[in-house]
Structure formats: C-alpha cells, structure tokens
Amino acid sequence: MRYKPPVTAPDVTGLTMADLEGLLSSRRRAIEAAKWIYGKRPWSLELPPAIPGVNGEAWGRVRASCTVPEVQVTDRTIATDGTTKFLIEMPGGSVETVLIPARDRSTVCVSSQIGCTRSCRFCATATLGFTRNLRAGEIVAQYLVARAHCVERPDLSPATNVVFMGMGEPLDNLDEVLTAVEILTQTPAPQLGNAQVTVSTSGIVPGMRRFLTESKASLALSLNGSTDDQRTRVMPHNKTWPIAELVAVLREHPKRTHFIEYVMFDGVNDSDEDAARVAALLDGLNARLNLIPHNPITSPIALQSSSAERIEAFHRVVHAAGLRTMIRWPKGSDVAAACGQLARIRTKT
Ligand code: SAH
Numbered sequence: 001m002r003y004k005p006p007v008t009a010p011d012v013t014g015l016t017m018a019d020l021e022g023l024l025s026s027r028r029r030a031i032e033a034a035k036w037i038y039g040k041r042p043w044s045l046e047l048p049p050a051i052p053g054v055n056g057e058a059w060g061r062v063r064a065s066c067t068v069p070e071v072q073v074t075d076r077t078i079a080t081d082g083t084t085k086f087l088i089e090m091p092g093g094s095v096e097t098v099l100i101p102a103r104d105r106s107t108v109c110v111s112s113q114i115g116c117t118r119s120c121r122f123c124a125t126a127t128l129g130f131t132r133n134l135r136a137g138e139i140v141a142q143y144l145v146a147r148a149h150c151v152e153r154p155d156l157s158p159a160t161n162v163v164f165m166g167m168g169e170p171l172d173n174l175d176e177v178l179t180a181v182e183i184l185t186q187t188p189a190p191q192l193g194n195a196q197v198t199v200s201t202s203g204i205v206p207g208m209r210r211f212l213t214e215s216k217a218s219l220a221l222s223l224n225g226s227t228d229d230q231r232t233r234v235m236p237h238n239k240t241w242p243i244a245e246l247v248a249v250l251r252e253h254p255k256r257t258h259f260i261e262y263v264m265f266d267g268v269n270d271s272d273e274d275a276a277r278v279a280a281l282l283d284g285l286n287a288r289l290n291l292i293p294h295n296p297i298t299s300p301i302a303l304q305s306s307s308a309e310r311i312e313a314f315h316r317v318v319h320a321a322g323l324r325t326m327i328r329w330p331k332g333s334d335v336a337a338a339c340g341q342l343a344r345i346r347t348k349t
Pocket of ligand 1: 164168293341
C-alpha cells in the first residue's frame with residue numbers, strides 16, 4: 001500500500017546553503033548554521049533555542065519554519081567484521097542504513113526509498129514492494145546518525161564516504177537524491193568530496209543522463225549481465241532500457257570515471273565469454289568494474305552465487321583485457337547487511 005505522507009514543514013537536515021542563506025538573510029549566518037546542523041554530534045530530534053554565531057531572531061525563523069525529520073534508530077546490529085546495520089523508523093515505515101568501517105575510512109550506505117520501485121529478482125528489498133520516496137532531509141539524517149555512531153566509537157575511522165546502495169532506486173527519486181548529494185558535499189559541512197559520494201542505479205536511462213549532467217558525484221551502474229537476455233531475466237526493467245542504451249549514456253561522458261557493479265550468478269552471467277563481452281562493452285570508457293558475489297536471499301527464482309574460483313577466473317579475463325576490476329567480497333552478511341540483503345530482517349547477535 002502506498003503511504004501518503006502528510007504535508008510537513010521542510011526538514012532542517014534538508015536545507016542547502018542557498019536555503020539557509022535565504023532563511024537567515026546572511027551568508028555568514030548560513031555558514032555558522034550549516035556548521036551546527038551538519039556538525040559532528042550525537043543525533044537529536046530537538047532544535048535548541050540558540051546556536052553559536054547566529055542571531056537569535058534569525059535562528060528563530062529556522063525553528064519556526066523547519067522541523068527535524070522524525071527518524072528513530074530502533075535497532076542496531078553489529079557484524080563480526082564491524083559492519084553496523086541501523087534499523088531506522090520514519091513516517092510510513094522503516095529503512096536500513098549500514099556503516100561499513102575500513103582501516104582508513106568508514107562508508108555509510110544510505111537508503112533512498114522505503115521499499116523500492118524496481119523488482120530485481122535477486123534483491124531482498126524488491127520483495128517489500130514500494131512505500132514511498134525519502135526526502136533529502138531523511139537521507140542526510142541517515143548519514144548523520146551513522147556518523148554520530150562513528151564519533152562514539154573512536155576505534156572506527158571517520159565516516160567520509162557515502163554510497164546510495166541501501167534500499168531503493170535512487171534515480172526514481174532523483175530530485176531528493178540530488179539535493180541530498182548537494183548537501184553532503186557542501187562547504188563548510190558536511191563537506192564530503194564528490195568522489196566520496198556514489199549513487200548506484202539499476203539503470204534508469206533518463207535519470208542517469210540527468211545525474212551525469214547535473215552532479216559531480218560518482219555514479220555506479222548495476223550491470224549484472226553481459227547480454228539483454230541475461231539482464232532482463234534478473235532485472236525486468238532492462239526491457240525498457242537495454243544494455244546498449246545504458247552504455248551509450250556512459251559514453252556521453254567520456255572524461256568521467258564510471259563505476260560498474262556486476263553481481264555474479266552461478267551459470268547465468270559468469271562465464272569467460274561473459275567476461276569478454278563485459279570488457280568489450282566497456283572498452284574505451286574510464287570504467288572501474290566491481291565484481292560482487294551474489295548474497296543469498298529468499299528469492300522467487302533460484303539464483304546461486306558463482307564460486308570464488310569462477311569469480312577469480314572472470315576477474316582474470318577482464319583484467320587481461322585492461323579493465324580496472326576489484327572483487328567485493330561481502331561485508332556484514334552474518335547480520336543480513338550485505339548488498340541486496342536489506343529487507344528489515346532481524347538477526348540475533
Ligand atoms: N537500486 C540501486 C541501489 C541499491 S542495490 C542499484 O540497483 O544499483 C546496491 C547494489 O547491490 C547493486 O549493485 C545491486 O546490483 C547489488 N545487489 C542487490 N542484491 C544483491 C544480492 N542479493 N547480492 C549481491 N549484490 C546485490
């Protein structure tokens with residue numbers, strides 16, 4: 001059932017620098033307010049009566065016209081590799097946000113929709129159906145919640161990277177996603193680099209074209225097949241936007257780095273011939289290919305992951321063809337936090 005959110009005041013965590021400048025009638029105050037709103041501190045649903053460096057009457061206008069989005073962390077599970085999954089309740093349902101720590105940085109994987117508008121056969125989120133799009137302020141809030149957890153845990157590296165690889169198809173919610181990316185990368189805060197923010201898509205051609213034109217952040221395309229037959233079997237909307245059209249959009253931006261995700265299914269898309277076809281498709285592009293073993297989900301069609309040996313053999317073929325390729329061994333799979341496993345399944349830790 002579609003959820004129709006009530007009309008509410010703008011989210012304070014959805015304010016761009018231009019919005020703040022308009023509300024506060026001053027660039028200098030906007031800078032101070034952004035430092036406070038997007039600064040490192042525990043997540044709170046309260047806006048204080050005053051903040052440093054901003055005149056009380058001007059801040060009062062923000063308090064009177066904006067609200068903090070109602071996002072509540074109701075569960076937190078930590079996998080043996082440190083990957084932390086947050087269950088976040090918000091009006092209309094809940095989403096999952098995943099914090100993936102590494103030695104030099106932590107990455108926050110955010111959701112862009114409650115459920116998803118697409119029906120990829122291998123993805124647990126698709127089984128939930130679609131409830132609603134998230135607002136930019138709710139997407140940014142997920143980053144702030146996960147970053148606050150990093151601040152509490154000094155053993156974790158700072159959360160400097162964001163990937164839109166949680167629940168949802170970001171390009172089906174493009175206006176809000178573009179605003180969230182603008183906020184995440186804005187100066188003075190949170191000030192993430194454009195290369196540190198990656199939006200992942202299941203291949204929505206009009207959205208890809210717009211994203212590549214309007215945003216400097218990175219785009220990742222979930223290719224997941226080397227022929228249209230294979231891809232349509234696992235991603236039905238490939239009928240609307242087949243592989244040749246996806247690659248043609250990437251070729252419109254030859255100077256950009258294009259990230260390609262390739263989930264590997266046993267006996268479906270993982271032969272040496274598939275590897276050669278993928279290399280040919282991406283030939284001449286500045287592409288980085290990520291090979292992802294399929295993480296098991298309860299799926300309507302029987303799909304198994306390719307074996308580690310097969311993935312490594314595939315990797316050798318694409319590598320020999322000159323493609324920059326990495327194998328992404330799963331993280332957080334013991335708490336169902338790995339790619340494609342986000343379906344609000346609770347696990348005991
Ligand atoms: N809708 C977007 C973002 C969410 S999925 C997209 O499709 O890109 C993020 C990544 O997880 C995608 O590359 C997707 O192909 C991959 N994925 C989905 N289900 C998976 C599964 N069960 N195992 C491994 N990867 C999966």
